[in-house]
Amino acid sequence: MELLQELIAIDHTSPQPVYLQISHAMIAGIRQGKLRKGLKLPGTRGLADLLHVNRMTVVAAYQELDAQGWIEMHARQGTFVKAVPPLLAPTGITRQPLPAGFPAAAGFSYDKKRILPIATSNFPSTGKLIFNDGFPDIRLAPIDALGATIRNLSRRTANRKYLQYGGAQGTLPLRETLAEFLCDTRGLAVTPENILITKGAQMGIFVAGSVILKPGDDVIVGTPGYDMADTTFRQLGARLNEVPVDAEGIDTARVERLCKKKKIRLLYVIPHHHNPTTVTLSPERRMHLLHLAAMYKFAILEDDYDYDFHYASRPIMPMVSHDSRGHVIYVGTLTKTFAPSVRFGFVVAPADFIQTATYFRKMVDTQGDSFMEHAIAELYRDGTLTRHIKKSVKLYRERRDHFCDLLQTELRDHIDFTVPDGGMSVWARFHADLKKVSARALEKGLVIKDGTSYDTDKIKYNAVRLGFASLNLKEQEQAVGILKAVLRDEAVRG
Amino acid sequence: MELLQELIAIDHTSPQPVYLQISHAMIAGIRQGKLRKGLKLPGTRGLADLLHVNRMTVVAAYQELDAQGWIEMHARQGTFVKAVPPLLAPTGITRQPLPAGFPAAAGFSYDKKRILPIATSNFPSTGKLIFNDGFPDIRLAPIDALGATIRNLSRRTANRKYLQYGGAQGTLPLRETLAEFLCDTRGLAVTPENILITKGAQMGIFVAGSVILKPGDDVIVGTPGYDMADTTFRQLGARLNEVPVDAEGIDTARVERLCKKKKIRLLYVIPHHHNPTTVTLSPERRMHLLHLAAMYKFAILEDDYDYDFHYASRPIMPMVSHDSRGHVIYVGTLTKTFAPSVRFGFVVAPADFIQTATYFRKMVDTQGDSFMEHAIAELYRDGTLTRHIKKSVKLYRERRDHFCDLLQTELRDHIDFTVPDGGMSVWARFHADLKKVSARALEKGLVIKDGTSYDTDKIKYNAVRLGFASLNLKEQEQAVGILKAVLRDEAVRG
Numbered sequence: 009m010e011l012l013q014e015l016i017a018i019d020h021t022s023p024q025p026v027y028l029q030i031s032h033a034m035i036a037g038i039r040q041g042k043l044r045k046g047l048k049l050p051g052t053r054g055l056a057d058l059l060h061v062n063r064m065t066v067v068a069a070y071q072e073l074d075a076q077g078w079i080e081m082h083a084r085q086g087t088f089v090k091a092v093p094p095l096l097a098p099t100g101i102t103r104q105p106l107p108a109g110f111p112a113a114a115g116f117s118y119d120k121k122r123i124l125p126i127a128t129s130n131f132p133s134t135g136k137l138i139f140n141d142g143f144p145d146i147r148l149a150p151i152d153a154l155g156a157t158i159r160n161l162s163r164r165t166a167n168r169k170y171l172q173y174g175g176a177q178g179t180l181p182l183r184e185t186l187a188e189f190l191c192d193t194r195g196l197a198v199t200p201e202n203i204l205i206t207k208g209a210q211m212g213i214f215v216a217g218s219v220i221l222k223p224g225d226d227v228i229v230g231t232p233g234y235d236m237a238d239t240t241f242r243q244l245g246a247r248l249n250e251v252p253v254d255a256e257g258i259d260t261a262r263v264e265r266l267c268k269k270k271k272i273r274l275l276y277v278i279p280h281h282h283n284p285t286t287v288t289l290s291p292e293r294r295m296h297l298l299h300l301a302a303m304y305k306f307a308i309l310e311d312d313y314d315y316d317f318h319y320a321s322r323p324i325m326p327m328v329s330h331d332s333r334g335h336v337i338y339v340g341t342l343t344k345t346f347a348p349s350v351r352f353g354f355v356v357a358p359a360d361f362i363q364t365a366t367y368f369r370k371m372v373d374t375q376g377d378s379f380m381e382h383a384i385a386e387l388y389r390d391g392t393l394t395r396h397i398k399k400s401v402k403l404y405r406e407r408r409d410h411f412c413d414l415l416q417t418e419l420r421d422h423i424d425f426t427v428p429d430g431g432m433s434v435w436a437r438f439h440a441d442l443k444k445v446s447a448r449a450l451e452k453g454l455v456i457k458d459g460t461s462y463d464t465d466k467i468k469y470n471a472v473r474l475g476f477a478s479l480n481l482k483e484q485e486q487a488v489g490i491l492k493a494v495l496r497d498e499a500v501r502g
Numbered sequence: 503m504e505l506l507q508e509l510i511a512i513d514h515t516s517p518q519p520v521y522l523q524i525s526h527a528m529i530a531g532i533r534q535g536k537l538r539k540g541l542k543l544p545g546t547r548g549l550a551d552l553l554h555v556n557r558m559t560v561v562a563a564y565q566e567l568d569a570q571g572w573i574e575m576h577a578r579q580g581t582f583v584k585a586v587p588p589l590l591a592p593t594g595i596t597r598q599p600l601p602a603g604f605p606a607a608a609g610f611s612y613d614k615k616r617i618l619p620i621a622t623s624n625f626p627s628t629g630k631l632i633f634n635d636g637f638p639d640i641r642l643a644p645i646d647a648l649g650a651t652i653r654n655l656s657r658r659t660a661n662r663k664y665l666q667y668g669g670a671q672g673t674l675p676l677r678e679t680l681a682e683f684l685c686d687t688r689g690l691a692v693t694p695e696n697i698l699i700t701k702g703a704q705m706g707i708f709v710a711g712s713v714i715l716k717p718g719d720d721v722i723v724g725t726p727g728y729d730m731a732d733t734t735f736r737q738l739g740a741r742l743n744e745v746p747v748d749a750e751g752i753d754t755a756r757v758e759r760l761c762k763k764k765k766i767r768l769l770y771v772i773p774h775h776h777n778p779t780t781v782t783l784s785p786e787r788r789m790h791l792l793h794l795a796a797m798y799k800f801a802i803l804e805d806d807y808d809y810d811f812h813y814a815s816r817p818i819m820p821m822v823s824h825d826s827r828g829h830v831i832y833v834g835t836l837t838k839t840f841a842p843s844v845r846f847g848f849v850v851a852p853a854d855f856i857q858t859a860t861y862f863r864k865m866v867d868t869q870g871d872s873f874m875e876h877a878i879a880e881l882y883r884d885g886t887l888t889r890h891i892k893k894s895v896k897l898y899r900e901r902r903d904h905f906c907d908l909l910q911t912e913l914r915d916h917i918d919f920t921v922p923d924g925g926m927s928v929w930a931r932f933h934a935d936l937k938k939v940s941a942r943a944l945e946k947g948l949v950i951k952d953g954t955s956y957d958t959d960k961i962k963y964n965a966v967r968l969g970f971a972s973l974n975l976k977e978q979e980q981a982v983g984i985l986k987a988v989l990r991d992e993a994v995r996g
Contacts, residue, residue, distance in 0.1 A: 024686060028816065031816075032689050032819070035819065036824075039789065039824055071815070072815055072816055075814055075815025075816070076785060076815060076816070076817075076818045077784055077785045077786075077818070078785055110690070110691055110692045110693070110696050110822075110825075110828075110850075110852065111825070111826065111827065111828035111852050112828075112852055112853045112854065113828055113852050113853075113854045113855075114801070114828045114829075114851065114852045114854060114855045115795075115796065115799070115827040115828035115829045115852075116714070116767075116795070116799055116800055116801035116828075116829050117767075117799060118713055118714045118801070118855070118858070119716075120854070120858050122713075122716070123712075123713055123858050123859075123861050123862045124861065124865075125861050126861050126864050126865065140666075140667075143666060143667060146662050146663070146665035146666050147662060149662075149665050151652065151656040151662075151665060151873065152653055152656045152657070154652065154656075155649050155650070155651075155652035155653030155656055156649070156653060157649075158645065158648065158649035158652060159646055159649030159650060159653070162645040162646045162648075162649055163646070168640050168641060168643075168645075169640070170843055171640035171643050171645060171841035171842065171843045171844070172634075172637060172640050172841075172842055172843065172972075173634075173637060173842040173843070174843060192518060195526050196604070197604055198604045199604070202604050206867075207701065207867045207868075208867060208868050210864075210865070210866075210867060210868040211866060211867045211868075214865055214866050214867070218617075219612055219616075219617055220610070220612045222613075222616070236864075236865070236868070239865065240865045243862075243865055273610075273611075290571055291570060291571045291572055292571075295533065301609075301610070302609065305609070305610055305611060306610055307608070307610035307612070320569055321565070321566055321568075321569025321570060322522065322525075322566050322569070322570070323570075324570045324571070325526070325529065328604075330530075330533055331604075331605070332605065333605065333609040334604075334605035334606075334607055334608045334609035334610075335608075335609045335610050347665035347666075347873070348665065348666055348667040349664055349665045349666065349667070349668060349869070349870075349871055349872040349873045349874075350665070350871060350873065351867070351868075351869070351870070351871050356604075357608065358604065358605050358606055358607050358608045358609075359606045359607075360606065360607045360608060360614070361607075361608045361612070364612070364614050364617050365617075367617050367618065367619050367620050368617045368737075370620050370704075370730075371618075371620065371704070371708055371730070371733065371734045371737055372704075372705060372708050372866055372867075373700075373701045373702060373704060373705045373708070373845070373866075373867065374701075374702050374704040374730070374845075375843070375845070376843075376845070377843055377844060377845050377871070377874075378843040379645065379841070379843045379844065380843075380871075380874075478666075
């Protein structure tokens with residue numbers, strides 16, 4: 009009886025019902041071996057008195073323990089502990105107090121180093137100026153329209169079916185709508201069978217890479233490059249071959265030389281507004297790459313995340329729209345269009361590849377949010393997204409022009425940059441040490457990365473992407489003002 | 503000039519602007535080598551006459567081609583093709599007509615068999631009665647509340663930050679809310695650091711499996727088992743060791759025997775309403791498993807997808823809440839609570855494991871829908887989800903009772919089943935051949951699986967899950983009526 013009093017501490021301020029506090033404490037006691045199998049428990053009245061609770065509370069607790077199989081209640085003889093603590097004895101996990109919290113480290117073995125670490129940022133602190141990596145301005149996101157569309161859809165019974173489990177490939181209405189959109193904007197003659205809906209472009213890269221790559225396969229990437237993609241290929245066991253990116257994009261002559269030397273399985277390329285350098289791959293190099301892929305039988309993973317945001321002209325049509333041989337896997341995203349946290353991307357590829365990729369996608373993530381996919385399809389169909397893209401492109405072009413003017417006027421002695429044709433950031437090489445600049449800027453309330461994530465073993469770029477799209481004109485002036493002050497100080501010091 | 507007339511077919515009914523039709527057709531001509539480098543193109547007036555379009559349309563088309571780098575415009579000399587078709591010549595992909603559509607098969611090599619095929623169902627045809635696998639009734643889903651919450655959140659500026667890129671681990675508000683919910687419902691003393699938000703339980707299984715398993719590792723699963731999990735472990739290169747599931751769940755004595763024979767890396771178990779058999783793992787076996795995990799140093803992947811839907815009593819607390827050593831990775835889901843297409847799941851594990859898993863999750867899928875995560879957290883906090891769970895449990899309990907009464911009254915001579923403690927389906931073993939039953943039922947308008955997906959090489963179960971939760975009482979009667987007629991016919995035939 010004393011043992012029970014010691015085991016069961018009731019907290020009347022807890023949101024947990026008292027009867028559950030009692031049953032949980034007794035389960036812990038049984039599990040720890042303090043309440044041994046066969047132990048006769050006090051009657052409900054006795055325990056109620058002991059704990060100063062209503063008898064019906066103890067009855068509920070015993071019923072709970074009985075239903076869960078921890079105790080046996082016999083009409084005449086009384087109530088007995090049923091579970092078998094000796095099972096626990098050999099390892100010595102009995103007789104220990106319940107842990108204060110969940111353990112911090114896993115007790116089983118796994119090789120942490122097998123998973124490559126990658127920056128997993130949290131939300132940037134608010135109230136600060138931030139040069140992000142080139143993200144859209146979330147203040148423009150048509151999230152209210154999305155909420156309204158979800159409500160409207162939910163009221164039409166026929167749409168309720170999109171709440172049930174659907175296909176791993178994505179809903180047919182979204183794939184149909186996207187096929188039309190891709191044809192109108194990118195000259196792509198695709199059917200819904202050529203499309204896999206993903207959560208953002210990254211899932212497309214992961215899924216495509218997983219289908220194509222075996223450990224030890226050779227992959228070509230540009231340098232400087234997009235570290236999320238590079239890390240993903242490394243994680244999948246691929247060997248990375250880095251080819252320089254110059255003013256016309258990835259150097260295809262070097263790609264050809266590599267192809268002559270070794271079997272290349274995959275080439276990863278960002279044709280519009282390359283990440284990080286923002287350069288656009290020239291038409292000649294695009295054709296050269298298609299030619300090389302057909303000749304050396306490798307796959308091209310064309311990551312066209314930024315296609316819709318081109319300011320100088322219509323963007324160059326993607327390689328996939330010229331690919332009569334089926335060598336290109338095209339990855340795109342709506343996260344730049346809508347908002348980064350509204351996760352929709354797509355993979356366009358030959359139908360047989362899409363089917364295989366769909367199997368894999370289902371293992372990764374059973375399916376997408378089909379109801380949300382249906383809502384997004386609606387927003388395409390009723391023109392909301394097209395209007396939003398137009399409006400954003402106009403605004404971002406103004407912001408690019410204003411920002412590049414500022415950089416030219418205020419920082420031309422401190423950085424080198426080229427005006428990007430599109431996208432949401434400027435690739436700026438700094439004369440002063442970016443690590444110091446980044447640290448000093450933070451003191452003055454401006455977040456700017458130190459650019460070390462772009463460096464390779466051999467090359468230190470001392471450069472960073474300055475995202476301008478999510479800063480309005482006034483914020484741009486403030487940010488550049490801070491940067492100017494920091495760079496002037498550094499120049500004096502240097 | 504004739505060549506251009508032949509190349510450029512203008513469709514005035516197309517939604518694509520005419521100037522783009524012209525530029526796209528000329529790009530195709532350049533790409534095919536029909537318009538060779540250095541070719542002098544007609545003046546804008548000449549081409550406009552030829553094509554019967556406004557001269558400004560041709561000006562726009564030429565500007566487009568120039569901006570994209572396909573042609574060169576020289577003030578006095580004229581306009582010339584710039585790109586270099588000979589690059590394409592060697593492989594013979596020149597001089598071909600543009601493909602009518604995208605190729606159906608990939609031109610690069612990949613091993614289709616490396617990705618294990620898995621059923622990728624589409625939406626079941628409507629207007630039919632369906633015995634699904636045990637899905638919630640989407641007619642109940644609080645989707646309207648979700649839409650309203652999204653709209654409300656979007657109007658408060660502070661919430662807009664959840665539209666930007668966030669953390670791969672899931673938003674802090676949702677992890678905090680979930681930590682409280684898991685403590686209240688499952689006695690789990692976890693912090694937000696112990697939680698990774700995923701898209702549904704399947705992503706949790708995939709991510710956890712990817713972190714733990716190396717090719718060749720031994721995994722224990724139950725049989726009959728959950729094919730999505732089994733296929734995922736196989737895909738990750740694991741060897742599966744099948745242990746029978748009986749009326750108390752997975753046979754832990756057999757598990758112990760296996761541990762003595764070989765190094766086990768991972769055990770996968772569904773403690774509540776095991777899929778497919780619906781049995782609940784007994785407390786003694788739970789303790790035995792924890793003991794074995796500590797002794798033989800393997801990880802337990804506890805898939806508690808159905809915890810919130812227990813009808814007989816409070817559900818037994820999950821193993822993870824007794825795991826003082828950090829051997830259990832706990833996977834749960836909100837898809838059963840809310841709606842299958844609203845994809846939210848979670849992984850609970852020691853903090854070091856969660857950090858490693860977060861790296862991997864970021865490669866799979868940069869992050870979740872943070873705005874939606876924030877909305878879901880709101881729906882927990884304001885009580886909407888708790889009320890919805892209560893309401894659903896009450897309704898599904900009634901549906902279970904009614905359904906099991908029906909099965910007992912109408913089909914007792916044709917099937918064997920046990921009333922499940924919870925969940926959304928009944929595991930029914932059929933006397934007649936299920937393949938035939940499934941085919942005949944479909945003719946009469948009832949969809950019921952043939953159960954072959956549960957069979958192993960050695961065992962044919964001739965059993966299937968009869969999902970009752972998404973059928974109201976009248977639909978249950980209709981479905982059982984059809985099944986009865988089919989089974990009576992089969993019995994006469996047989």
